[in-house]
Amino acid sequence: MVERKGYKILIVDDEIEYQKVLTLILSDIGYSIASCSNGIEALDYLENNVVDLVLTDLKMPIMDGVELIKRIKEEYDYIDIIVMTAFGSIESAVDSIKYGAVDYFTKSSNMDELVMKVDRLAKIHRLERKSIFLLKNQNVKEVFTESKNEKYLQLLEICDRVADTGINVLLLGESGVGKEIFANYIHRLSKRKSEPFVAINCQVFPEGVIDSELFGHEKGSFTGANDTRIGKFEQANLGTLFLDEIGDLPVTTQGKLLRAIESRKIERLGSNKSIDLDVRFISATNKDLAEKITEGDFREDLLYRINTLTLKIPPLRERREDLPAFIDFFIEKIGKDQKKMNIKVDEEVMNFLLNYDYPGNVRELKNIIERMIALSKDGIVTVNELLMPIVSKEKTMLVKNNCEKSLKDARDDFERSYIYEVLKNNHGNVAKTSDELKISTRQLWNKINEYKISPDEMRGILR
Numbered sequence: 001m002v003e004r005k006g007y008k009i010l011i012v013d014d015e016i017e018y019q020k021v022l023t024l025i026l027s028d029i030g031y032s033i034a035s036c037s038n039g040i041e042a043l044d045y046l047e048n049n050v051v052d053l054v055l056t057d058l059k060m061p062i063m064d065g066v067e068l069i070k071r072i073k074e075e076y077d078y079i080d081i082i083v084m085t086a087f088g089s090i091e092s093a094v095d096s097i098k099y100g101a102v103d104y105f106t107k108s109s110n111m112d113e114l115v116m117k118v119d120r121l122a123k124i125h126r127l128e129r130k131s132i133f134l135l136k137n138q139n140v141k142e143v144f145t146e147s148k149n150e151k152y153l154q155l156l157e158i159c160d161r162v163a164d165t166g167i168n169v170l171l172l173g174e175s176g177v178g179k180e181i182f183a184n185y186i187h188r189l190s191k192r193k194s195e196p197f198v199a200i201n202c203q204v205f206p207e208g209v210i211d212s213e214l215f216g217h218e219k220g221s222f223t224g225a226n227d228t229r230i231g232k233f234e235q236a237n238l239g240t241l242f243l244d245e246i247g248d249l250p251v252t253t254q255g256k257l258l259r260a261i262e263s264r265k266i267e268r269l270g271s272n273k274s275i276d277l278d279v280r281f282i283s284a285t286n287k288d289l290a291e292k293i294t295e296g297d298f299r300e301d302l303l304y305r306i307n308t309l310t311l312k313i314p315p316l317r318e319r320r321e322d323l324p325a326f327i328d329f330f331i332e333k334i335g336k337d338q339k340k341m342n343i344k345v346d347e348e349v350m351n352f353l354l355n356y357d358y359p360g361n362v363r364e365l366k367n368i369i370e371r372m373i374a375l376s377k378d379g380i381v382t383v384n385e386l387l388m389p390i391v392s393k394e395k396t397m398l399v400k401n402n403c404e405k406s407l408k409d410a411r412d413d414f415e416r417s418y419i420y421e422v423l424k425n426n427h428g429n430v431a432k433t434s435d436e437l438k439i440s441t442r443q444l445w446n447k448i449n450e451y452k453i454s455p456d457e458m459r460g461i462l463r
Helices: 016-028 039-048 065-075 087-099 111-144 150-162 179-189 210-215 251-263 289-294 300-306 320-337 347-355 361-375 407-425 430-437 441-450 455-462
Strands: 008-012 032-036 053-057 080-085 103-106 169-172 197-201 240-244 280-285 309-312
Touching: 008 016, 008 039, 016 032, 016 111, 032 039, 039 053, 039 065, 053 065, 053 111, 065 080, 065 087, 080 111, 087 103, 103 111, 150 179, 150 309, 169 179, 179 197, 179 240, 179 280, 210 251, 251 300, 289 300, 320 347, 320 361, 347 361, 407 430, 407 441, 430 441
Parallel strands: 008 032, 008 053, 053 080, 080 103, 169 280, 169 309, 197 240, 240 280
Antiparallel strands: none
16 A cells, blocks of 8 residues: 655646646545646745656746656756656657656556656665664664663663653753754654654754744735745654754744644644645753743743653763673764774773763764864874863863852863973974964964972973
8 A cells, every 4th residue: 555645745747737636636536636837837946845756838938847757857856757748749758768758657647647657766765764763773773772771771671661652752862962863752652753853953944934934925915025934843743753952942933832732733824724644743941940930931832732651861971881882883883974984982082981970971072073084194193182171080070060160260271281292293393283273473472381390280281
């Protein structure tokens, strides 16, 4: 059986009546349909909308079908194209395949033949998308869904149990702790796994823009709305919508979101037409929502809607037993990405990686490893490439137990430690060190005096 829901088709034909016939037939059997009258309109539509298949006529004004095929394949190679043509131009339709069309259909043929062709492509599309997803996430799934931490394992087990229930889940945890990974994990375990997983960070869009991102808008609905655009809700239809940093959503948008969750319907900005949706909601925040409710910055009724189940993900410093697996995974993956294989890490660097508190959690660990591999020479990572405020095995790491210091004191400690390490690496050569630090020799000596890098320390560097 072909799953037609969620497969989006764009019909491009200057014959309006034929457009209507195709739209009626294909939408009636479950496909999502949009239509345009020429190639220019089609390209404008594709710029702001997700499309899986284009059905295009060959002979059209403004831009013909062949030119449209070329343009689509240049910018959207993943979109399949079926050419529609009159009986007398079959040869041209066949020629169009060399430009990227996958099939053709003569308008005089039985419509059942077109439906069969479309069904075949929809089936292939879903199988390919599933295969790509599994390959892309195989290694990531292994490292992030296996743990030696009992609390983390309990959370994964809860995810297993609720994945197919469809209940709304609220994920809590510090920034970078892996909330989106958990949301994606729940999606992959659910019956919706072959449908879209759409994520949006509510924090990055200012008030007035976030509504359009979530719900979409109609052409002309506001200044600058030159085209109709579907929002994240529609993109996620039949799948999962992940609302990251929901605690930063404007209060006005919270009301619209609440209505959408309750009614399972949305309206694009500038439209009075309701669009039915079947979406699973997973939300996340690093904010204290109870405190935001007290301050009037978050709706209590929305919280009750999104937190049917609340899961708090522990920070990385509370599950250090998982650090070796994470470190090995990122070194291997990032090494491959940067084409630097068989990376070796000095013992001092590894000691730091295993003991650092990671205020930025998994995201910070990934960034540190990404940086140190990029800077590595001859496949070896030393303290020089780490670029973190550590000194040596015998000395205390600056990053630990720093939470009671002021920002200025912490910054000064970092700068002193960093200058000391660069001096040490350059065997006390002040000129070379100032050049690397991109400051003058005089400025460096001032820093040495300011941070009281003593003569004894300098003599130790020069040994």
